Amino acid sequence: MQLIECPWCGPREEVEFHYGGQAHVPYPDAPAEVSDEEWAHYVFFRDNTKGRFAERWCHSAGCRRWFNAIRDTATYRFESVHRLDAPQPHATELARSRRSTAP
Amino acid sequence: MTSPFRTAEGGRIDRATTLEFTFDGQTHTGHPGDTLASALLAAGRHQIATSIKLGRPRGIAAAWAEDPGGLVQIEEPFPEPMLLATTVELHDGLVAHGLPGQGRLAEISDSARYDAVHHHVDVLVVGAGPAGLAAALTAARSGARVALVDDQSEAGGSLLAGTDRLDGAPAPEWVAAAVAELAGHPEVLHLQRTTAFGSYDDGFVLALERRTDHLGTAAPKHVSRQRVWRLRARSVVVATGAHERPVVFSDNDRPGTMLAGAARTFLHRYGVLPGREAVVFTTNDSAYDAALDLHRAGVRVQAVVDARPVGSPRREECERAGIRVLSGAVVTGTQGVERVTHALVARFADGEVGAGSAIACDLLLVSGGWNPAVHLFSQARGRLRYDEVLGAFLPAEELEGLSVTGAAAGVFDLAGCLADGQRVARAALTALAVRPPGEDRLPTAPEPVTPAAPLVLWRVPDTSGAGGHTSFVDLQRDATVADIERAVGAGLRSIEHIKRYTTIGTAHDQGKTSGVLTSGITAELLGIPVQATGTTTFRPPYTPVAFAALAGRDRGRLFDPERVTSLHDWHVAAGAVFEDVGQWKRPRFYPRPGEGMEAAVLRECVAARTGVGILDGSTLGKIDVQGPDAAVLLDRLYTNMISSLKVGSVRYGVMCGVDGMVIDDGTVLRLAEDRFLLLTTTGGAAKVLDWMEEWAQTEWPDLRVHCTSVTEQWNTFPVVGPRSRDVIGAVFPQVDVANEAFPFMTWRDTTLDGVPVRLARISFSGELAFEVYVNPWYGVAVWERLLGAGRPCGITPYGTETMHVLRAEKGYPIIGQDTDGTVTPHDLGMAWAVSKKKPDFVGKRSFARQANQDPLRKQLVGLLPVDRRTVLPEGSQIVELHPDGQLPPPPVPMLGHVTSSYRSAELARPFALALVKGGRSRIGDTVHVPVDGTLVPVEVTGSVLVDPEGARRDG
């Protein structure tokens, strides 16, 4: 049972958290104006990365706050965690890789 | 029965106390400190059972958890299968018998208590042998928080089983002093009879403490029998020792064949001679200690058979004692029936077996070297390397927060183990930024004698003519060298495949003695290095753990939390039949004497439709939403417009996922410009709060809004029916309950004897109804006031079943029952609840997707069985007949399924709700539902079956 570092509470057992999927997939600014295909990418498509992955996590059985994390999907190790109001160190890089899979 | 094999003195048993036990129907005696195995050996009994497949006699072959031979079933004090005679501590009144590989679970419920404890430490030391004790002392002396766990009944490990001396005195004296010192450190937790069985991420170790098993019937009832320790350590020190490895030869499973080190344990720890005449077969020096110790204790050691051509420097020591040493020789087989009578000994050179002879013996000791117990290291994903000299796998890397010491790390001499334990503990402390102790003395151990190099010998070539079929690798699985040969012959190369093909290592002992042998023999057969074969994956648990222990207190009523409302005792007293809704206990109906569920529900329905009924709806989810942007958040999450709702009013709302599918519904009360009370379904409360938090935190952190669960802060009592206005008016005379003053979908605050009460005109039945909200401290009092005021009009408490019937008659869906995550508001006929004015809300964009525009989507409709009798089972499929009245050929297309189905008092017939393909276009059609093998014709109707005009809601 892994320890996950909540940026607000500190290290807690993994069962206190729930997973929120890929991070940095923003809600489209004007959903009415995107094509069906673009909308489908927003709703259904996510990266399936092996290795470092920017993810959303929620400390659901603790402070109930969401945060972002960089985690290695092959080793499960958390590289870093980030409050949502803090700069996201890997956001630019990961956002670029996501765009490459978008239509 | 006497104990003819008990020594005259010695051993760590309490000879002053005699215990009586029964094995296979025979009564024996033993002493506190014995195991079942040692007491049986003292009685001269080696055989425990017969083997699982071949029915061959099997006996005690080791002294602890690695024993592959001595499986027993306990009958008294409580039936328990699959224990090892070597690890069952003897107690008075124990009744057991041998098991041929498979046990029998108890048929009665286990009345013992099991529990779990969380414990956090700086340093966890697993194993209280010399290395573990040294490590624990060093860690404790630094003032760090320490746990020391060990699976035996007392600390000392190998020091209990030998003749070692420390500081010039018998080693157990040092052990006692070390244990006493540890007890003096307030931050040290020291647990014996505690097996660390699993090692997981971030220093998490699970250990099982056997707290009262050894006390038998004297176990105090208030003490848990076993306890799971959930240990979280910043640093784990694995000092789990090593398991002696046998050598495989023909008929190596015959009782009386035993690991050499185990014989020393039985002698020194339990005061038992495992035989009278012994042959010792070895590939290394460690077995010489067994030979000499047994000789001194009076066992006639017929020969030491050493496979190494030059033997050992300890040969002279034996010969001085009169023990014959045969170098360059092996044991090729055994004779005997249920016990060894002869060892077959032959010359052995360059891998070839030469001429041989039989040596009479009743005990054959074997040592093929030692396998470090690397289980916990390997479970933590530590890599192993094969050591050519030891013929064993050792830790190949340093893990962060987990280190291995002593024999588990390949250190086999006493002085070395002590020093290594101390070194590893000091390194662990340093890594934790804890200053290691200045005063940290180790006891003085004798100068280690450098042993002669061992020979790595996995098996003796089979010269018996049995072709390897009697050369046992895994005794518990009856798996032999021939089985490995067949696996390799079948083309298997991976050790994991060979394990599964042969089943080696899959039994109770999980291959503690057979695993490395299999790697070695496989490598030999394939002609590849053992390193290339590797080992199978080590997985928890290290030793079997009972499910009862893992369940702990979480069984029976404590399996899952029970949530009850403040009226629970009232419901119980009223004879309610309860149902589980999530974790809530809700009254399902209130039967009167002689009434079944059907009659009770029909009666309750009639009351609510014609008089007045009352429901405990307190389990409804309630969320208090506050902040200047509360209306903005709700507008974005509900399909309909919330911001236009007036303070004092109520609106029904639907929430969808981004895919446009309904996730919950409920009502919204606007309490103030910046404050709303959301009512969700009972089951959806937590999910809806999470959903709102997720959007508010991750997508729109700029919104100034806070959401708080207030489910437990309000009781909710719907008072339902045409007479409900009379009841509310009587209890709250200061409230004008006339329709014009208090219209549908509005709420009012009032008080009752100074207690704040909120009233809302919300109806989940289509009838005139008022919901009464009050602080649960006053719940029972308000409920009883309402009942008192309603008595003249026959107010009837009703349960969830009636609630379901009433809402279904009105076509109100239950999200999660009438929907399944593929249903849009339009499918439910709720286009009216979807705002066309709002530019966007979650789910809106998906409504425009082609699949969601399909007119053949499944839609919610009503079904009326034409026979007016059949209650369609929920979940039934719906099919359409060809115009000629025949079923289409299989596979028969399914139009949809029944989602809710009840008997209606109002309609005087059963009815159902269903999701049907293109359902609204089929209204008036007859379709069919297979029930118990017959096709029941049903008429498709609109989903609102009672009062479709809505004439009743205002009374």
Ligand SMILES: [Zn+2]
């Ligand atoms: Zn937290």
